[in-house]
Amino acid sequence: MSVLFLSGSPSLRPSRSSALLDQVASRLIVAGVEVQRLSVWDVPAEDLISVRQHGPAAVALRHAVNASDAIVVATPVYNASIPGGPKALFDLLAERSLAGKTVLPLASGGSVGHQLAIEYTLKPVLSALGARHVLSGVFACDDDVSWSGDAHPFPLFRPELTARLNAAVDMLLSLLPPAIHADRATAASRANGGVVTHSRENAPVDVATVSHPERCSA
């Protein structure tokens, strides 16, 4: 039993939406929840474009979705919508594969004017896949996340964003069945058809919090 984290960022650079995902994953791991993580990069582009539902990557994805009790999905906003990559990832899932699962959506975008993209572009896809329990999402403006360090950029969050993420984690934790909490901290990080399982010991490093005077422009 686990929570599946899906990263939808096509970015090869440090990804803000993935940093949101890491922050939520860190808190769940500390709370004793076993998490699995998959990225749009774990599925070959050819499989995404051709919707190869029986390819090994799609099978591993569907297995991970089926095995999860809850899903946290993070995506950037592209042209006021979710990018093609994460949409193609969702298109590999079986019909109603999100039924009975709690879903927490996260998104980042350059403009606060597009914060409702979660509502009008991501949630309809989740709903079409059978999700009926979708939590209020967390949207971060690019100005809410800055980077420290060049070689290994480290995300720095505005306190207000950290507070909103923490509230979302608390809500998700309150909805997870007790059995989902691991009775031990499993140390191993194992590969499972492209799925990586994290545990307390290999938790992503907690992001720091920093104040910024500027705001995202609408």
Ligand SMILES: Cc1cc2nc3c(=O)[nH]c(=O)nc-3n(C[C@H](O)[C@H](O)[C@H](O)COP(=O)(O)O)c2cc1C
């Ligand atoms: C092709 C492209 C289109 C974008 N369109 C939008 C947009 O319509 N609205 C917005 O708020 N941000 C837009 N952005 C900015 C990204 O959503 C933003 O930088 C996001 O934080 C990137 O997330 P990532 O670092 O996880 O990839 C766009 C970026 C790219 C590359």
